[in-house]
Amino acid sequence: MARPPSVRDDDLSDRLAEVFREAGYEGASLGALSEAAGLRRASLYHRFPDGKVQMAEAVLERVERLFAHALQPMREDPDVRAGITRSARLIDGLYGGGLLSCVMDSMTLGGVPETVRQRAAEIAESWISTMADAARRGGRSRSAARTSAEDAFALVEGGLVHGRLFGDSGPFQRALTRLPDLLLG
Amino acid sequence: MARPPSVRDDDLSDRLAEVFREAGYEGASLGALSEAAGLRRASLYHRFPDGKVQMAEAVLERVERLFAHALQPMREDPDVRAGITRSARLIDGLYGGGLLSCVMDSMTLGGVPETVRQRAAEIAESWISTMADAARRGGRSRSAARTSAEDAFALVEGGLVHGRLFGDSGPFQRALTRLPDLLLG
DNA sequence: GTCTATATTTGGATAGAC
């Protein structure tokens, strides 16, 4: 039995995520990742033999799980509107009230490995699909459900851009508050 | 009289802008900038003695001017709704129909020099203010004008994130089409 | 003003001891 890791996998992913989120993929240097993780560079390579790409993928896997959990009410609550509202609160938590950048934004600029880009796009698509399904269950037409879900995604993501630029989460908060109406019409 | 530059200032800024927009500040390497400019690294340093930071600032100055021009109808047209519609078309052009990233997004991640961050924020603030002024002239209350302008900004920026993620400019296009209604209520 | 050549630093990645 080998020595137990000094940082649990989920904790490690969370710490790395913070760096990738703030700095983007290319801006996230191994030095910064190492410092945030509380591990030396070589130790990071022990945990992630494929290096930075693998760290980014682990981060996105973690984000995917966190999102899946936050979206559970929207997916399962028989009261569609209540489910959307509950998920909105959880999403608010994921983004620190709207002052944290989104990895689907910061990790998808040019120069990012295709596997990483794709992973991020999958998470976004899953989020949008879930919102569209909820809108559909709420009685909207297939096409209206889809477009309103896409627009809601844009409003939330843009709200985060605004939050990063001005340190003001107003637009993000309004987007989440209005989420039920945006989706259900 | 020295030798005339092989690339005009505005052209040069445009070419550099393309790299910064796609790759972000940290991802924009001097090699990529040099290639896009059609100039050797050393020649770039002749034009921008302070290096990459100065290049980024020049790009943002250029973006500021382009935006000022695109927003002119919204600022000046006595028919407020018509002015918003005309500016929306010009903004559409600036973003290549919604498939180009926004420098206010890609150049404001962590690790970006403060002067650059600030410049980007100023452009965004100027854009939002202009939209708020138009909404105000269109008869909305001061606070409703401001929040609708912020929300419109978020919707457009988020539309660009969606465009980059999926190569689908739908949300961006809808945001611009709905811009008059978003601002005027 | 642009170029070739080079200096300097930083970043990603590996080897091997404990």
Place this chain on the structure above:
DNA sequence: GTCTATCCAAATATAGAC
């Protein structure tokens, strides 16, 4: 599993010829 030490490549920046 984590560490120190090191390698190698890439990136920023400069010197000096044309």
